[in-house]
Amino acid sequence: MADMTASQQPKTxxxxxxxxxxxxxxxxxxxxxxMLAFAMLAFFLGCAFFGPALVPYDPLATNGARALQPPNxxxxxxxxxxxRDVFSRVVVATRLDxxxxxxxxxxxxxxxxxxxxxxxxxxxxxxxVLNRCLDTIMAFPLFVLAMxxxxxxxxxxxxxxxxxxxxxxxxxxxxxxxxxxIRRNAGFAQAAKLSGNSDLxxxxxxxxxxxxxxxxxxxxxxxxxxxxxxxxxxxxxxGVRPPTPEWGIMVAEGANFIVSGEWWLAVxxxxxxxxxxFTFNLLGDGLRDIVDPRKRx
Amino acid sequence: xxxxxxxxxxxxxxxxxxxxxxxxRALPGDPAAYFAGPAxxxxxxAEIREALGLDKPLFQQFFYYVGDLARGDLGTSLxxxxxxxxxxxxxxxxxxxxxxxxxLLSCGIAIPLGVLAATRPGTWVDHLCRILVTAxxxxxxxxxxxxLIYVFYYLAGxxxxxxxxxxxxxxxxxxVTGFYLIDAALAGDWETWFGALKQLILPATTLxxxxxxxxxxxxxxxxxxxxxxxxxxxxxAAGLGTRKVLYGYAFRNALLPVVTTLGMxxxxxxxxxxxxEKVFAWPGIGSYAVEALVVSDYAxxxxxxxxMALLFVALNLIIDIAYALIDPRIGLK
Numbered sequence: 001m002a003d004m005t006a007s008q009q010p011k012t013x014x015x016x017x018x019x020x021x022x023x024x025x026x027x028x029x030x031x032x033x034x035m036l037a038f039a040m041l042a043f044f045l046g047c048a049f050f051g052p053a054l055v056p057y058d059p060l061a062t063n064g065a066r067a068l069q070p071p072n073x074x075x076x077x078x079x080x081x082x083x084r085d086v087f088s089r090v091v092v093a094t095r096l097d098x099x100x101x102x103x104x105x106x107x108x109x110x111x112x113x114x115x116x117x118x119x120x121x122x123x124x125x126x127x128x129v130l131n132r133c134l135d136t137i138m139a140f141p142l143f144v145l146a147m148x149x150x151x152x153x154x155x156x157x158x159x160x161x162x163x164x165x166x167x168x169x170x171x172x173x174x175x176x177x178x179x180x181x182i183r184r185n186a187g188f189a190q191a192a193k194l195s196g197n198s199d200l201x202x203x204x205x206x207x208x209x210x211x212x213x214x215x216x217x218x219x220x221x222x223x224x225x226x227x228x229x230x231x232x233x234x235x236x237x238x239g240v241r242p243p244t245p246e247w248g249i250m251v252a253e254g255a256n257f258i259v260s261g262e263w264w265l266a267v268x269x270x271x272x273x274x275x276x277x278f279t280f281n282l283l284g285d286g287l288r289d290i291v292d293p294r295k296r297x
Numbered sequence: 298x299x300x301x302x303x304x305x306x307x308x309x310x311x312x313x314x315x316x317x318x319x320x321x322r323a324l325p326g327d328p329a330a331y332f333a334g335p336a337x338x339x340x341x342x343a344e345i346r347e348a349l350g351l352d353k354p355l356f357q358q359f360f361y362y363v364g365d366l367a368r369g370d371l372g373t374s375l376x377x378x379x380x381x382x383x384x385x386x387x388x389x390x391x392x393x394x395x396x397x398x399x400x401l402l403s404c405g406i407a408i409p410l411g412v413l414a415a416t417r418p419g420t421w422v423d424h425l426c427r428i429l430v431t432a433x434x435x436x437x438x439x440x441x442x443x444x445l446i447y448v449f450y451y452l453a454g455x456x457x458x459x460x461x462x463x464x465x466x467x468x469x470x471x472x473v474t475g476f477y478l479i480d481a482a483l484a485g486d487w488e489t490w491f492g493a494l495k496q497l498i499l500p501a502t503t504l505x506x507x508x509x510x511x512x513x514x515x516x517x518x519x520x521x522x523x524x525x526x527x528x529x530x531x532x533x534a535a536g537l538g539t540r541k542v543l544y545g546y547a548f549r550n551a552l553l554p555v556v557t558t559l560g561m562x563x564x565x566x567x568x569x570x571x572x573x574e575k576v577f578a579w580p581g582i583g584s585y586a587v588e589a590l591v592v593s594d595y596a597x598x599x600x601x602x603x604x605m606a607l608l609f610v611a612l613n614l615i616i617d618i619a620y621a622l623i624d625p626r627i628g629l630k
Binding site for chain 2: 132133135136137139140141142143144145147148149151152224228231232235236237238248251252254255258259260261263266267270273274277278281282285
């Protein structure tokens with residue numbers, strides 16, 4: 001990935017205690033778009049935490065008398081074919097979609113970090129084997145591999161998470177491997193080793209933390225991608241089951257009504273999904289500016 | 298030299314086969330009971346287990362699996378009753394036609410856009426490029442497709458109904474390549490050709506919008522770094538014309554990373570294909586896999602995953618070879 005060279009970012013924090021914060025504030029002031037991304041992130045987190053308590057209607061309550069109403073003051077996003085309030089469903093779905101993507105990214109972060117650290121630090125045949133395995137995963141079109149994994153493991157939400165995690169592992173493992181590998185024999189690592197730390201401790205406490213800043217950028221970009229992936233899988237009928245509000249399913253259900261003109265069923269969940277992905281992508285670009293100023297475009 | 302690169306692909310292909318074997322064996326439930334059907338009793342299930350070699354150790358099963366693959370036997374689809382291989386072969390041209398037209402379309406827009414943005418930084422072209430790039434990566438393909446259907450089919454009424462490759466008023470052209478555009482042109486049937494093109498435009502645009510962003514982004518970045526390199530300064534100082542510098546030197550060097558990105562983009566396209574085919578009821582292998590998934594027709598799904606992976610490995614091979622042709626410095630190690 002493009003973040004591979006992010007290793008030589010200026011270590012301002014090491015020189016003066018509070019310059020990291022100062023640097024972040026400076027970059028943010030210079031870049032209102034990143035500020036906006038943080039605000040949007042806060043909005044989506046708010047929806048995920050408090051959404052189910054705040055929405056005006058029960059997302060599962062059907063009401064035949066009010067089916068397929070276009071957007072109005074009672075139903076901001078209209079109602080679907082069963083009379084359910086689209087706005088409530090879209091907001092409530094935030095929690096599920098964010099949970100899936102955060103869980104998947106967290107899993108691949110942890111597994112990728114462990115594998116990458118081991119391969120980068122000890123190298124040798126471990127490294128070679130890991131690289132071969134990652135190459136093989138990357139040899140699949142990733143969405144297709146996710147489909148295959150879900151089909152093989154069974155059609156549940158947990159398996160969607162595992163599938164998304166598996167296809168994301170190579171990105172983290174490679175990033176960590178590169179970051180660890182170039183510091184394996186660095187002066188500070190040797191000093192830590194000489195003062196009696198075990199290999200494991202040097203790796204975990206002294207070397208690995210250096211890989212964290214570029215990892216954070218990757219996490220943010222990946223979160224958006226994981227949401228797209230999960231929504232795509234449920235769009236084709238994998239994972240989340242129909243009555244549950246979820247963006248991908250809502251778009252899939254709404255697609256049946258688009259040819260007869262009821263656009264609000266598919267458009268609002270789709271826009272919401274797009275906005276969420278957009279937020280994480282903006283955030284990722286903004287974090288990259290903070291972490292690695294040379295890559296600013 | 299090319300043979301050496303082909304040899305490098307062999308371990309990857311083996312890995313792909315191993316993973317697809319693992320996926321096959323990780324199926325929930327007993328494959329024998331599944332192949333025997335719901336009406337089978339204990340004895341016939343045991344018989345099928347023996348026939349399939351499922352009573353053998355896993356290691357031996359793997360060799361049976363590889364043997365079947367070598368004979369082109371991917372099993373039989375439950376839904377169509379045909380072998381998975383013949384189903385995939387019949388539907389692959391539809392997917393390839395869609396993917397290739399979409400990639401041509403997006404390269405045709407993205408590469409000039411990236412070049413313009415790089416040569417005129419700060420102008421409206423540059424801003425347009427930046428907006429397209431950021432918005433493009435956030436757009437779910439299935440959503441873009443639905444919006445396009447709404448606007449061009451329902452509102453504007455200029456697109457045909459989003460149902461498959463050809464409207465029912467046309468007869469499909471005689472099968473030569475399976476690509477309707479080529480077959481119709483070969484048969485000289487221009488009415489059908491336009492019919493097929495009209496069906497193709499919306500799904501191809503959907504896919505193209507999705508792939509536009511990474512290609513434009515890479516072209517812009519590669520052009521910028523090529524333009525700021527020493528040999529361009531030398532060429533300018535030597536008094537070469539702007540066109541010669543831009544297209545003869547900078548663009549040729551910028552092509553390299555763009556070609557690399559194309560490989561990654563193709564991977565995304567093959568995945569996005571599945572979603573787009575479902576939205577437009579396109580009879581390709583993606584919608585075949587989705588139909589198979591819905592009814593738990595695993596042999597078909599596994600065949601699809603394997604076929605996609607092999608296609609992608611082959612494509613990466615072609616890209617690497619193309620790479621060496623574009624840039625003689627690289628060579629094929």
